[in-house]
Amino acid sequence: MPKIAEKLVLETRSNVSAPVLVVGSVAFDNIITPVMTGDRILGGAASFASLAASYFTPVRLVGVVGNDFEDAFIERFRNRGIDLEGLQVDESGPTFFWAGKYHENYNNRETLDTQLNVFEHFRPELPESYCRTPYLMLANIGPDLQIHVLDQLQGRCFVVADTMNLWINNKLDELLSLLKRVDCLAINDSEAIMLTGDRNIISAGWKLLELGPRMAIVKKGENGACLFHPDGYFALPAYPVVNLQDPTGAGDAFGGALAGYLAAVDNTDFKSIKQAMVYATAIASLTVEAFSCDRLESAGPALVEERYRELLQITAP
Numbered sequence: 001m002p003k004i005a006e007k008l009v010l011e012t013r014s015n016v017s018a019p020v021l022v023v024g025s026v027a028f029d030n031i032i033t034p035v036m037t038g039d040r041i042l043g044g045a046a047s048f049a050s051l052a053a054s055y056f057t058p059v060r061l062v063g064v065v066g067n068d069f070e071d072a073f074i075e076r077f078r079n080r081g082i083d084l085e086g087l088q089v090d091e092s093g094p095t096f097f098w099a100g101k102y103h104e105n106y107n108n109r110e111t112l113d114t115q116l117n118v119f120e121h122f123r124p125e126l127p128e129s130y131c132r133t134p135y136l137m138l139a140n141i142g143p144d145l146q147i148h149v150l151d152q153l154q155g156r157c158f159v160v161a162d163t164m165n166l167w168i169n170n171k172l173d174e175l176l177s178l179l180k181r182v183d184c185l186a187i188n189d190s191e192a193i194m195l196t197g198d199r200n201i202i203s204a205g206w207k208l209l210e211l212g213p214r215m216a217i218v219k220k221g222e223n224g225a226c227l228f229h230p231d232g233y234f235a236l237p238a239y240p241v242v243n244l245q246d247p248t249g250a251g252d253a254f255g256g257a258l259a260g261y262l263a264a265v266d267n268t269d270f271k272s273i274k275q276a277m278v279y280a281t282a283i284a285s286l287t288v289e290a291f292s293c294d295r296l297e298s299a300g301p302a303l304v305e306e307r308y309r310e311l312l313q314i315t316a317p
Contacts, residue, residue: 008301017057020263022050024139026063030099041292045139048249049256054080056260062086066095066118090118135263143174180212231270239285257283282307
């Protein structure tokens with residue numbers, strides 16, 4: 001693996017890519033799927049998002065790890081050229097740990113164990129050098145912590161944010177406050193239904209915009225993703241994956257790739273968002289073909305570009 005990751009060469013890319021800031025969890029996972037088991041593998045939303053974004057532009061990672069996070073895992077980020085000044089190392093305990101099991105159709109997942117460990121007291125503090133980062137991916141952490149990150153930023157920043165059912169149920173007021181400061185909300189279909197109370201995904205998507213974000217992307221797993229934007233609606237199928245191994249982190253990789261592409265072209269208009277979704281879908285398809293972040297790290301920009309072009313062909317009339 002190269003010491004500094006090769007980036008995708010984008011036809012519309014600006015001369016100097018803007019950096020993207022990724023804030024979220026770094027974890028160890030134990031994963032059981034119908035085909036394999038992975039023990040103590042690299043996980044966490046920020047891990048997937050930052051590795052995905054690194055295909056496009058320089059990445060700055062903010063998260064926390066514990067006293068059991070070996071140098072070999074640190075090097076996996078550094079090998080992708082990710083800036084780790086914002087990665088806190090808390091020697092008081094172990095790294096956040098999650099264990100889960102996927103059932104036969106991969107659509108149903110049960111949590112077997114969650115140990116927050118040092119993540120329980122994580123409060124993201126941005127290094128001074130990060131405070132003017134123009135693109136931000138707020139991966140899935142509490143909305144109060146996401147707001148704390150936004151309060152530290154200086155200057156204009158395009159904000160992509162994710163959330164989950166836990167925060168919708170338990171911290172709805174903070175989440176609604178956050179959404180008024182978000183440019184792009186990227187959540188899955190069940191979360192969109194929970195937030196809006198509307199079981200029709202199309203009407204739910206438009207209702208998300210009434211909550212504050214300038215645009216919303218509803219991720220539908222194997223059924224693709226939908227964009228709800230002031231300039232229009234856009235729908236994209238998933239890439240037709242044959243070798244499904246582990247769906248963990250696919251949505252996080254999608255969000256990271258989306259933010260990374262937008263930073264690389266330094267443009268957030270309707271056309272750029274749609275292009276970013278195609279690249280993000282290609283990246284997500286790679287993520288599910290191996291456990292952990294392994295496929296994200298090994299695929300290489302040529303394969304990402306190949307899948308991007310295949311998606312364009314699939315969706316062309």
